[in-house]
Amino acid sequence: xxxxxxxxxxxxxxxxxxxxxxxxxxxxxxxxxxxxxxxxxxxxxxxxxxxxxxxxxxxxxxxxxxxxxxxxxxxxxxxxxxxxxxxxxxxxxxxxxxxxxxxxxxxxxxxxxxxxxxxxxxxxxxxxxxxxxxxxxxxxxxxxxxxxxxxxxxxxxxxxxxxxxxxxxxxxxxxxxxxxxxxxxxxxxxxxxxxxxxxxxxxxxxxxxxxxxxxxxxxxxxxxxxxxxxxxxxxxxxxxxxxxxxxxxxxxxxxxxxxxxxxxxxxxxxxxxxxxxxxxxxxxxxxxxxxxxxxxxxxxxxxxxxxxxxxxxxxxxxxxxxxxxxxxxxxxxxxxxxxxxxxxxxxxxxxxxxxxxxxxxxxxxxxxxxxxxxxxxxxxxxxxxxxxxxxxxxxxxxxxxxxxxxxxxxxxxxxxxxxxxxxxxxxxxxxxxxxxxxxxxxxxxxxxxxxxxxxxxxxxxxxxxxxxxxxxxxxxxxxxxxxxxxxxxxxxxxxxxxxxxxxxxxxxxxxxxxxxxxxxxxxxxxxxxxxxxxxxxxxxxxxxxxxxxxxxxxxxxxxxxxxxxxxxxxxxxxxxxxxxxxxxxxxxxxxxxxxxxxxxxxxxxxxxxxxxxxxxxxxxxxxxxxxxxxxxxxxxx
Numbered sequence: 284x285x286x287x288x289x290x291x292x293x294x295x296x297x298x299x300x301x302x303x304x305x306x307x308x309x310x311x312x313x314x315x316x317x318x319x320x321x322x323x324x325x326x327x328x329x330x331x332x333x334x335x336x337x338x339x340x341x342x343x344x345x346x347x348x349x350x351x352x353x354x355x356x357x358x359x360x361x362x363x364x365x366x367x368x369x370x371x372x373x374x375x376x377x378x379x380x381x382x383x384x385x386x387x388x389x390x391x392x393x394x395x396x397x398x399x400x401x402x403x404x405x406x407x408x409x410x411x412x413x414x415x416x417x418x419x420x421x422x423x424x425x426x427x428x429x430x431x432x433x434x435x436x437x438x439x440x441x442x443x444x445x446x447x448x449x450x451x452x453x454x455x456x457x458x459x460x461x462x463x464x465x466x467x468x469x470x471x472x473x474x475x476x477x478x479x480x481x482x483x484x485x486x487x488x489x490x491x492x493x494x495x496x497x498x499x500x501x502x503x504x505x506x507x508x509x510x511x512x513x514x515x516x517x518x519x520x521x522x523x524x525x526x527x528x529x530x531x532x533x534x535x536x537x538x539x540x541x542x543x544x545x546x547x548x549x550x551x552x553x554x555x556x557x558x559x560x561x562x563x564x565x566x567x568x569x570x571x572x573x574x575x576x577x578x579x580x581x582x583x584x585x586x587x588x589x590x591x592x593x594x595x596x597x598x599x600x601x602x603x604x605x606x607x608x609x610x611x612x613x614x615x616x617x618x619x620x621x622x623x624x625x626x627x628x629x630x631x632x633x634x635x636x637x638x639x640x641x642x643x644x645x646x647x648x649x650x651x652x653x654x655x656x657x658x659x660x661x662x663x664x665x666x667x668x669x670x671x672x673x674x675x676x677x678x679x680x681x682x683x684x685x686x687x688x689x690x691x692x693x694x695x696x697x698x699x700x701x702x703x704x705x706x707x708x709x710x711x712x713x714x715x716x717x718x719x720x721x722x723x724x725x726x727x728x729x730x731x732x733x734x735x736x737x738x739x740x741x742x743x744x745x746x747x748x749x750x751x752x753x754x755x756x757x758x759x760x761x762x763x764x765x766x767x768x769x770x771x772x773x774x775x776x777x778x779x780x781x782x783x784x785x786x787x788x789x790x791x792x793x794x795x796x797x798x799x800x801x802x803x804x805x806x807x808x809x810x811x812x813x814x815x816x817x818x819x820x821x822x823x824x825x826x827x828x829x830x831x832x833x834x835x836x837x838x839x840x841x842x843x844x845x846x847x848x849x850x851x852x853x854x855x856x857x858x859x860x861x862x863x864x865x866x867x868x869x870x871x872x873x874x875x876x877x878x879x880x881x882x883x884x885x886x887x888x889x890x891x892x893x894x895x896x897x898x899x900x901x902x903x904x905x906x907x908x909x910x911x912x913x914x915x916x917x918x919x920x
Contacts, residue, residue: 329540331581334533336525343521344576347465350458350515351568351658352418353575356665363664364419369643370664373620374419376646377656381412381425389431392439396737399443403452404654406436410456411657414463430468433460437479444487447498448505451512454484455568458515459657477523480516485531488513499538503709504554504562506542510535511569518576536581543586545683545709550591553684554710555612556599557733560623563592567626568658584630588682593627593636598678598688599700603724607700608732609717610684611710619649622659629662632670637663677793677816684708685784687795689816695919696724699822701814703782703797706756707749713756713775715782716799716812717766722820722919727856727863728767729842731760734889744887751778759880759888764896769799769810769826770838776802785811792816807831821918823868828911830903837901839913841865844893847877853915854897862920867899869914875899 343349348357363370390402390409409432417425436442436453443449457476461468468476488496488509498505514535517528542562545553552559566589570580584590599607605615620641628637642663653659679687684704691697698721706713720728739746745754756775759765763776770776780801787795794815803810809829817823828837845858853867854875867875880894901913 328544328582328587330536330583330586331579332533332536333581334529334536336529339521339525339529339532342577343518344578348418348462349572349576350462350518351571351575351661352463356575356661357418360661360664361419367664369639370660372644372646373642373656373660373663374415376619376649376652377412377415377660379646379649380408380652380656381416384409384413385424385428389435391435394443396740398446398737399449400446400452402436403442403449403456406432407452407456407459408652408654410460410463411654412652414459415657415660417467418463426464426467429460429464430472433457433468433476434472437475437483439479439483441487442479442483444483447488447496447509450484450487451505451509451565454480454512454516455565457484458512458519461519477520480520481524481527484516485513485520485527488531499534500541502541502545504542504558504565506538507562507569508565510539511565511572514569515572518572539583540586543583543589546586546588546592547682548588549680549682550588550593550595551680551682551684551686552592552595553610553682553704553708555608555610556596556606556616557608557613558611558710559592559596559599560621563596564623564653564655567623567662568655571626571658571662590627590631591680593624593631593633594674594678595680595686596621596624597636597674598690599686601698601700601719601721601726602690602693602696603698603721603726605721605726607686607688607698607719608730609686609700609702609704609714610708610712611733612730614732617650617653618644619652622653622655622662625659625666626662629666632667634666634668634671635674637666637668675789677789679784679787679795681784684711685782687784687787687797687814689793689814689822691819695722695820697722697816697820699814699816701795701797703784703799705781705802706761706776706778712761712766713763713778713802714766714768715763715776715780715802716768716797716810717763718814718824719767720822720917722863723861725845725858725861725863727843727845727858727917729844729891729894730767731765731842731889731891731894734758734760739887742887749778751775753778757885759883759885763802764840765842765880767841769812769828770840771803771806771810772833772835773838774803774806777804780804805831805833807834817916818918820920821916823914823916826911826913828906828913830906830908830911835903837906837911837913839899839901839915841897841915842880843895843897844891846893847895847897849875849877864916864918865897866916866918868916869912870899870901870905873899873901873905 413425413429442453498509513531517531521528570584573580608614620638624636677689686702689699701718703715719730756762782799785796785798796813799810808831811827813825815823845856848855853865856863878896
């Protein structure tokens with residue numbers, strides 16, 4: 284048996300044992316006091332946490348680098364730079380970015396609204412580029428610039444602890460700078476940077492009143508990012524303040540499962556694909572740091588659902604280059620390779636997650652690299668390229684925001700993504716039952732995606748409330764009127780009404796059923812939506828509805844940016860010289876109508892060129908009161 288297969292088998296056995304432990308311990312909510320608060324982990328799985336001041340002094344690697352890089356991984360990276368053209372090419376891209384940094388001014392503390400985040404992210408980007416170039420070449424120019432950058436941010440008045448993501452990213456950036464230069468910076472710079480990590484990074488996370496900040500025990504990306512940054516900072520200052528470092532790392536290991544439980548059971552990241560990249564990106568950096576510093580990740584990387592999330596990420600990449608952009612997700616992925624997925628390729632041995640072609644393109648044509656690209660190159664150099672598993676053509680993942688995806692082998696670039704969920708999930712929308720659809724590389728059925736937070740917040744708009752009548756749901760990108768789903772009585776979906784995937788079948792004719800009943804409250808007794816790939820270039824959507832006495836109107840709706848032509852059989856969509864037919868199979872006597880959403884209903888709504896809602900309204904006089912059935916078929920030529 285090859286070494287790659289042995290590794291994969293060991294990983295799968297460990298994951299099996301973890302899941303067995305979950306089933307034995309509990310699948311219910313578990314609560315226990317932590318630092319004066321309760322931790323709630325739905326899986327019941329905790330991380331190993333032996334951290335104490337004594338453990339830190341005994342087990343922390345004494346030599347640097349020890350954050351992501353280690354003597355072993357650095358040696359492997361140097362070998363691959365000489366022998367692997369993909370690694371060499373991506374390193375050239377990193378050097379290109381480093382050279383651009385020299386022409387940029389030093390960072391200043393410029394806050395945008397309530398965020399310093401863009402500055403912190405730029406610092407993390409710069410330290411990944413310059414730090415790796417220094418590490419490989421001992422380039423004095425890179426070292427001098429790192430010195431200047433570190434001094435500049437260390438002298439900021441603060442790193443904006445009121446929006447702690449800013450602190451988390453800045454702390455990781457400064458910690459990497461200190462670690463990858465491994466004592467080569469001037470002693471005065473090292474002292475000043477360590478002081479900043481303690482005073483501007485770690486200590487603000489321990490308020491004097493003893494009350495833990497909300498992100499510490501949250502179940503979203505803040506947990507992953509902030510704890511990751513503070514673990515980096517704690518390792519960087521461990522010799523200077525071992526008690527504070529141990530306390531900070533221990534708290535992180537106790538609190539991280541609150542966010543990690545969101546991956547269970549199948550790896551679906553409820554905040555969407557771009558937030559997967561954010562939260563998971565910081566998770567894999569943290570795992571790599573723990574392994575390089577302590578020789579173990581304390582069970583972090585094998586948390587139930589975490590490794591499976593690579594498949595979720597891969598499945599949400601559509602042939603058109605867009606994401607399945609549900610939740611607060613961006614529209615389109617970078618043309619560059621995915622460095623976070625590269626970590627999963629290295630960890631699992633599955634090179635299906637290693638996007639070699641995207642890392643191999645001409646350096647001059649690459650877009651701006653990820654701010655984690657330096658770490659990413661380390662992971663890429665550790666991949667064993669002998670093992671590969673196939674990505675499935677149909678897949679469903681359960682969890683707090685369940686999704687189902689059908690795709691093909693690229694012959695027609697078929698892509699369908701549908702979902703359940705509820706509005707109250709982190710970064711969620713009232714989009715249970717919604718879907719996107721592509722054929723021949725054209726996104727025919729769209730999700731309106733995300734919109735700029737700052738532009739909304741500066742008007743006083745309450746973007747983050749999750750109550751039924753909260754202002755968030757007035758936005759087209761957030762409410763059900765802006766998604767390809769069902770609406771009953773022209774009402775909003777119930778914010779806490781969970782739509783569940785109740786049935787999924789793969790194979791050549793995949794299908795999935797979503798029970799949407801809870802989304803409609805008293806407006807319907809039962810609502811079930813079935814998606815069927817009933818042909819190589821078609822999708823059928825069947826809705827089975829048992830109306831309530833209050834059910835007056837059912838609206839079937841589809842969002843598109845294509846041109847729409849209404850006809851006797853339904854409608855034709857035209858885009859990029861291609862046609863998609865929308866066939867009304869269940870209600871031939873009713874006609875579709877088109878509602879233009881460009882411009883959108885509100886001035887604050889995101890404007891999407893050509894956006895429109897194709898809708899079929901079925902009023903009480905036209906539907907069967909016992910069991911209404913709507914069947915719509917989407918088919919290409």
